[in-house]
Amino acid sequence: ELTYFNGEFVEPGAKCVSLDDRGYCFGDGVYEVTRVFNGRCFAFSYHQDRLYRSMRFMDIPVKMPPEDLQELHEIMIEQSGITDGYIYLQITRGVEPRHHAYDRAKLEPTMYMYIRPIKEDLSKLGDGVKAISLPDERWHHVDIKTLNLIPNILAQTKAEKKFAYSAVLFRDGICTEGATSNVFAVKDGILYTHPADELILKGITRQLVVTRVAPTAGVSLIEKEFDREFVDNADELFFTDTIGGIIPIIKLDRQPVGNGNVGPVTMKLRDGYEKLLAEGLA
Numbered sequence: 001e002l003t004y005f006n007g008e009f010v011e012p013g014a015k016c017v018s019l020d021d022r023g024y025c026f027g028d029g030v031y032e033v034t035r036v037f038n039g040r041c042f043a044f045s046y047h048q049d050r051l052y053r054s055m056r057f058m059d060i061p062v063k064m065p066p067e068d069l070q071e072l073h074e075i076m077i078e079q080s081g082i083t084d085g086y087i088y089l090q091i092t093r094g095v096e097p098r099h100h101a102y103d104r105a106k107l108e109p110t111m112y113m114y115i116r117p118i119k120e121d122l123s124k125l126g127d128g129v130k131a132i133s134l135p136d137e138r139w140h141h142v143d144i145k146t147l148n149l150i151p152n153i154l155a156q157t158k159a160e161k162k163f164a165y166s167a168v169l170f171r172d173g174i175c176t177e178g179a180t181s182n183v184f185a186v187k188d189g190i191l192y193t194h195p196a197d198e199l200i201l202k203g204i205t206r207q208l209v210v211t212r213v214a215p216t217a218g219v220s221l222i223e224k225e226f227d228r229e230f231v232d233n234a235d236e237l238f239f240t241d242t243i244g245g246i247i248p249i250i251k252l253d254r255q256p257v258g259n260g261n262v263g264p265v266t267m268k269l270r271d272g273y274e275k276l277l278a279e280g281l282a
């Protein structure tokens with residue numbers, strides 16, 4: 001484990017954040033989580049693009065150019081010696097006495113990063129997980145990866161209290177995504193997922209399934225809204241996220257998904273995704 005704060009490496013958990021940091025008071029900031037595999041960042045350019053997009057939307061100035069950000073990620077991998085793990089990066093708007101409106105010119109963003117190893121056996125997720133469904137109670141711009149995750153936190157906690165891996169969220173009857181992941185459904189061999197609009201986070205794993213893994217596996221894909229009834233009649237369901245990759249859902253609200261086993265399309269896509277991860281991607 002290695003921790004970085006505003007230009008230097010510090011002890012993990014070091015007390016260096018100002019009480020007036022807007023990240024602390026308002027959750028006024030953005031973040032990214034990038035997978036480290038075989039000693040390299042996986043799909044770094046995708047995460048970097050999403051981070052800068054989040055910052056543009058939030059009106060947080062970019063102080064670190066892309067080359068330096070990439071170099072910092074590489075240095076953290078090298079110095080920590082971690083080959084299989086993830087890097088968390090958080091940028092908040094900066095420090096000033098608490099007041100809702102911000103003055104961009106006066107603020108210096110705060111940057112916090114760490115690299116940690118993945119200790120759990122992720123391959124177990126391939127056996128499939130249980131999920132519960134919950135209403136999607138978030139705001140209308142969840143395409144921005146902000147630190148404000150209250151509805152996600154509450155949903156994930158409800159799910160874990162019921163011994164589920166996570167929650168599948170529904171907004172006005174439409175399946176949007178998971179509490180910490182995107183959601184795909186398979187029906188009659190065709191893959192479905194919610195369009196990448198402002199009602200879901202455009203997950204990098206989702207994007208790689210759509211643009212690379214599904215086409216390579218010869219699986220047709222439709223990005224369109226689907227409702228609860230469609231989910232209940234789906235042959236297969238899965239979550240996608242950076243850490244777990246493609247995670248089959250075999251039970252939703254105690255009902256088996258399809259025949260209750262990990263389906264063939266999900267398995268094929270999992271194989272394809274693992275291959276891509278092993279090959280690496282800039």
Ligand code: PMP
Nearest residue numbers: 180181182201203204205241242
């Ligand atoms: N949706 C939400 C709400 C998330 O928090 C995440 C990330 N954990 C994802 C989707 C998946 O995004 P990614 O594939 O980039 O990890």
